């Protein structure tokens with residue numbers, strides 16, 4: 001009896017510290033391409049995102065730069081392979097008048113950035129600067145137009161200024177006078193931002209009408225169609241999606257946006273670094289909500305657009321916490337821990353798995369704001385855990401999604417529980433299969449059996465991001481505390497590939513036939 005009790009307790013202890021999970025990848029059933037634009041970013045005129053972050057100006061600075069943009073940031077974003085960059089907002093977009101940001105910098109008017117701290121915006125970073133930055137980092141620009149406080153004419157003129165061929169009217173003449181004869185041919189255009197809130201506090205019926213009016217005059221040249229994105233729902237406002245899909249004719253819209261942030265409570269946010277396990281759990285529960293949101297909004301879109309012509313564009317997502325102590329509360333500067341790596345891993349797996357409808361997404365934001373991939377402090381720069389997850393996952397860009405079946409145990413906290421494991425898989429153009437796996441459980445190792453159906457795998461390699469504590473983060477003193485490392489502990493058996501995911505870790509596996 002004593003022996004039995006002992007064995008039983010050992011078994012109990014073992015199951016407390018190790019969980020068993022299974023992933024089946026259907027390597028022969030892929031049909032959908034994961035649009036690389038799912039890995040897009042967002043840089044707003046907010047806090048130290050542009051000024052004091054990306055852009056240090058051409059004049060009086062010791063920081064090496066190209067036309068005012070930091071060289072270290074250019075290099076880091078190139079390595080990340082960011083496919084598109086959304087600009088100039090956010091809420092700022094609906095206050096932005098693009099003509100203020102062109103021509104000689106010394107003659108550009110200043111304005112107050114009313115959304116973000118009332119600081120002076122001198123417009124020294126404008127359309128040319130942004131579009132040249134995109135060229136430099138190899139990303140497609142995604143311009144967010146001003147609907148809330150602009151005019152139809154103003155947005156129509158911006159499209160012409162940016163896209164029309166040389167010699168086709170006053171806008172292209174103005175562009176040439178400012179040193180750019182050739183058009184940039186920008187494909188992605190947002191028609192306002194958060195029209196339900198900072199973009200004008202509109203009702204969906206009203207915005208749908210306004211959208212049609214603006215979209216009508218956003219002309220494209222015959223050979224280069226533009227991709228128009230309607231301002232989408234706030235999180236679970238399903239009615240917004242319903243009304244827009246119902247009222248905007250399909251041929252007038254290419255994408256419908258959705259914004260969802262992983263925030264515990266808008267009136268009582270968590271600290272970015274000094275958080276409890278309960279805060280961690282709730283934040284990740286909010287991140288997992290993306291699965292439900294994408295499913296529900298997609299279902300509504302399917303009703304009106306069964307052929308999935310219109311993309312769901314999650315053009316703002318990420319964790320939102322208290323700002324770092326001592327920083328301007330309107331600048332939204334927050335540190336970035338292993339918790340953020342978990343949010344990034346879960347969200348990207350969700351987007352990949354919904355690739356038939358989700359064809360673009362933008363992490364908020366790129367530098368020094370919210371869930372940033374890069375933080376700067378004067379001449380210093382660091383890459384956050386979120387950066388590393390996006391870099392590890394970029395193997396999925398434009399690869400074929402492979403359907404997966406996942407049996408995951410739960411991560412429990414108090415009376416509540418959420419799925420512990422998240423995964424997605426793809427096959428790239430060279431025939432390599434990649435499987436990204438996230439274990440959000442901060443307390444348990446998870447033993448995984450990975451079965452790759454339809455392929456005989458002979459070699460497996462991987463890279464893992466992991467740290468001792470979920471609060472761990474990179475600092476300017478220790479910028480490489482958390483970086484991905486090679487992971488080799490795989491066992492290829494007749495029942496599949498066996499490996500163990502440590503607590504709170506992100507692994508990207510490469511499986512070769």
Ligand code: AHR
Pocket residue numbers: 044089090091092193194316364365370
């Ligand atoms: O990303 C910060 C802000 O969050 C954006 O300006 C706005 O669109 C959203 O509410």
